[in-house]
Amino acid sequence: MLSTGIRNARNVVHYLFGMGAIADLSTILDGRRINISDSVIFFIDSFFEHHNLLEGFNAITSGDQIIYVNTIEEPTTSFINFMRDKVFDASAKQPCAIVGIGGGITMDVAKAVSNLLTNGGNAEDYQGWDLVKKPGIFKVAVPTISGTGAESTRTCVMTNTANGLKLGMNSDFTVFDQIILDPDLTQTVPRDQYFYTGMDAYIHCMESLNGQYRNAIGDAYSTQTIQLCRDLFMGGDMMSDENRAKLMVASYLGGCAIATSYVGVLHPFSAGLSVVLGLHHGVANCITMRAMEEFYPDGYREFYRMAESQNVRLPEGICRNLTDAQLKQLYASTIIHEKPLTNALGECYKDILTPGKVKELFLRM
Amino acid sequence: MLSTGIRNARNVVHYLFGMGAIADLSTILDGRRINISDSVIFFIDSFFEHHNLLEGFNAITSGDQIIYVNTIEEPTTSFINFMRDKVFDASAKQPCAIVGIGGGITMDVAKAVSNLLTNGGNAEDYQGWDLVKKPGIFKVAVPTISGTGAESTRTCVMTNTANGLKLGMNSDFTVFDQIILDPDLTQTVPRDQYFYTGMDAYIHCMESLNGQYRNAIGDAYSTQTIQLCRDLFMGGDMMSDENRAKLMVASYLGGCAIATSYVGVLHPFSAGLSVVLGLHHGVANCITMRAMEEFYPDGYREFYRMAESQNVRLPEGICRNLTDAQLKQLYASTIIHEKPLTNALGECYKDILTPGKVKELFLRM
Numbered sequence: 001m002l003s004t005g006i007r008n009a010r011n012v013v014h015y016l017f018g019m020g021a022i023a024d025l026s027t028i029l030d031g032r033r034i035n036i037s038d039s040v041i042f043f044i045d046s047f048f049e050h051h052n053l054l055e056g057f058n059a060i061t062s063g064d065q066i067i068y069v070n071t072i073e074e075p076t077t078s079f080i081n082f083m084r085d086k087v088f089d090a091s092a093k094q095p096c097a098i099v100g101i102g103g104g105i106t107m108d109v110a111k112a113v114s115n116l117l118t119n120g121g122n123a124e125d126y127q128g129w130d131l132v133k134k135p136g137i138f139k140v141a142v143p144t145i146s147g148t149g150a151e152s153t154r155t156c157v158m159t160n161t162a163n164g165l166k167l168g169m170n171s172d173f174t175v176f177d178q179i180i181l182d183p184d185l186t187q188t189v190p191r192d193q194y195f196y197t198g199m200d201a202y203i204h205c206m207e208s209l210n211g212q213y214r215n216a217i218g219d220a221y222s223t224q225t226i227q228l229c230r231d232l233f234m235g236g237d238m239m240s241d242e243n244r245a246k247l248m249v250a251s252y253l254g255g256c257a258i259a260t261s262y263v264g265v266l267h268p269f270s271a272g273l274s275v276v277l278g279l280h281h282g283v284a285n286c287i288t289m290r291a292m293e294e295f296y297p298d299g300y301r302e303f304y305r306m307a308e309s310q311n312v313r314l315p316e317g318i319c320r321n322l323t324d325a326q327l328k329q330l331y332a333s334t335i336i337h338e339k340p341l342t343n344a345l346g347e348c349y350k351d352i353l354t355p356g357k358v359k360e361l362f363l364r365m
Numbered sequence: 366m367l368s369t370g371i372r373n374a375r376n377v378v379h380y381l382f383g384m385g386a387i388a389d390l391s392t393i394l395d396g397r398r399i400n401i402s403d404s405v406i407f408f409i410d411s412f413f414e415h416h417n418l419l420e421g422f423n424a425i426t427s428g429d430q431i432i433y434v435n436t437i438e439e440p441t442t443s444f445i446n447f448m449r450d451k452v453f454d455a456s457a458k459q460p461c462a463i464v465g466i467g468g469g470i471t472m473d474v475a476k477a478v479s480n481l482l483t484n485g486g487n488a489e490d491y492q493g494w495d496l497v498k499k500p501g502i503f504k505v506a507v508p509t510i511s512g513t514g515a516e517s518t519r520t521c522v523m524t525n526t527a528n529g530l531k532l533g534m535n536s537d538f539t540v541f542d543q544i545i546l547d548p549d550l551t552q553t554v555p556r557d558q559y560f561y562t563g564m565d566a567y568i569h570c571m572e573s574l575n576g577q578y579r580n581a582i583g584d585a586y587s588t589q590t591i592q593l594c595r596d597l598f599m600g601g602d603m604m605s606d607e608n609r610a611k612l613m614v615a616s617y618l619g620g621c622a623i624a625t626s627y628v629g630v631l632h633p634f635s636a637g638l639s640v641v642l643g644l645h646h647g648v649a650n651c652i653t654m655r656a657m658e659e660f661y662p663d664g665y666r667e668f669y670r671m672a673e674s675q676n677v678r679l680p681e682g683i684c685r686n687l688t689d690a691q692l693k694q695l696y697a698s699t700i701i702h703e704k705p706l707t708n709a710l711g712e713c714y715k716d717i718l719t720p721g722k723v724k725e726l727f728l729r730m
Contacts, residue, residue: 002383003385006382006383008381008389009379009380009382011380012376013375013376014375015376016372017369017581018367019369020369021367024368181582215610216607216610216611217380217382220615224585224588224592227589246581248581250585252582
């Protein structure tokens with residue numbers, strides 16, 4: 001542990017920003033292709049299976065492998081291991097680069113497989129903090145939806161297939177070597193999903209600024225992220241060229257913000273919804289907001305003003321017909337998130353979040 | 366050149382922030398000391414020669430070398446070569462790390478020597494863009510004054526001893542691998558100097574936001590830097606614990622801002638003052654501001670409000686008794702900065718900045 005109590009934050013090494021920046025992916029990969037046999041693995045969100053994002057850009061050469069990633073469910077450790085095996089099956093030689101093109105899930109798959117290829121073992125062996133021992137394969141992210149911050153964070157989230165634990169490979173080696181932030185790529189995102197995912201950046205920064213573990217650099221990243229979200233979600237169409245660029249920047253900076261800070265009450269409840277009901281992270285956050293007024297009154301009000309301003313429909317009644325077993329499971333998978341709950345409510349957070357209180361909050365969603 | 370026209374920005378790899386963070390320098394260096402013979406070179410601002418910053422922190426071991434850097438004058442290429450020779454004279458073996466503890470000059474010396482040790486040749490061989498071919502020695506910055514952004518930029522500024530050209534080693538390899546941002550270290554800075562250097566962050570971001578080459582990520586960094594400067598220079602004592610922390614963050618983010626953008630009119634004039642009159646960069650910026658009202662009316666007014674709020678004395682009459690030869694030299698060393706002047710005034714900037722106009726502006730300082 002460092003003497004300041006603040007993490008020694010690891011940045012993405014290179015970031016390339018701009019409309020049309022994906023055209024430079026080929027140049028970046030060419031810099032890694034030293035020998036003729038060097039190949040690249042592309043993990044691409046299956047949304048793009050019939051809409052070739054890379055057409056005309058010469059990024060893919062004959063020995064490369066494209067693996068489409070089904071993003072209907074959040075990734076499990078078995079899924080990550082399966083993806084790694086696909087890479088192994090295609091070639092005995094390590095790839096010279098791994099590229100993740102998609103949202104949080106696809107980027108997380110690229111991060112995890114990159115680490116597994118050089119470190120050996122299975123995904124579940126590295127769930128936790130600083131268990132990865134060696135740098136992974138050179139990895140590149142090209143986000144096609146903004147908000148999660150997966151492009152800039154040191155984790156890749158996955159649910160353990162055996163015990164249901166949702167926990168990432170938290171490691172400096174998980175951070176991307178290169179990211180390409182091309183706002184043209186988020187044009188095709190459905191509006192609701194654009195909002196749900198985008199609000200992840202707003203929400204984790206809002207939680208961070210309301211927490212007890214704060215520092216001036218984390219605060220600066222969070223403040224700027226929130227300001228960008230305000231500008232773009234309150235000012236005209238959130239999906240205009242200018243606003244898509246702003247959200248892409250907010251997502252990146254929001255990821256930087258949590259490098260030295262923690263989330264709060266909302267993310268643990270949202271994680272509960274994802275684990276028990278299989279909801280995607282972005283929409284689960286937005287659903288959780290329904291019960292957050294008492295913890296984050298200002299953020300709560302601003303969130304609904306943004307949703308109204310963009311005319312976005314927010315799901316309701318998700319927890320109306322839950323069984324007792326499900327509620328019990330929801331309590332367990334929420335309360336397990338000790339760090340963020342302590343950040344928000346102090347060490348005695350369980351005195352505030354009693355099983356009864358947690359149930360009441362879920363029923364409000 | 367990339368297709369977006371925006372640079373593929375290179376980040377500092379690790380940043381550690383917090384009051385007292387310098388205590389962790391030893392742990393960070395221990396991670397680089399693999400063999401018993403591995404040594405570290407410390408470049409330390411000579412201000413600290415009789416005030417041992419590292420006392421009690423075990424960062425220095427017996428084989429290490431401390432080189433105090435005289436910061437009375439801005440560095441020249443001969444000075445950098447001389448510093449490199451000092452390292453060579455002390456040991457035939459390459460150091461395992463180079464640490465720069467001080468302000469912009471000391472950090473720039475650390476950057477330049479790190480590159481020269483692995484690339485060979487002299488400092489003047491690398492003045493320009495992307496001339497450095499190999500990564501330098503692992504390098505660490507510990508800023509003890511905030512504002513220049515040297516801790517986060519890809520250049521190290523030096524004046525060519527032979528031809529007077531002020532130009533840095535612009536390279537991704539110039540970027541630090543690790544920086545330690547410890548706001549405790551800026552407690553001893555004289556108030557005027559604290560303001561002059563601090564305003565560098567404000568000024569380069571203000572210029573960037575008023576330029577023609579802009580993009581959403583550069584804008585976000587600039588906006589947050591300016592907001593932090595406003596908060597700290599307008600709100601109470603600029604040197605309170607909280608405000609020193611904010612300025613250290615603003616300096617880092619300001620350096621990030623110019624990774625994808627350019628400065629404007631002020632920096633070229635300021636560079637002229639440094640080259641011809643030998644003024645330090647921070648104070649030269651503040652002097653130049655006297656003539657900038659027509660280019661940056663809002664920034665100009667805000668700058669003087671900040672100076673007034675902090676009761677800082679700004680030098681005046683510096684150019685009162687200049688000779689014609691000096692004025693001619695000032696014109697030449699200002700107008701040479703094509704990129705920033707084009708950013709601010711367009712390609713025909715020489716039609717606006719005629720020799721007569723430039724003289725008039727210098728005389729206003």
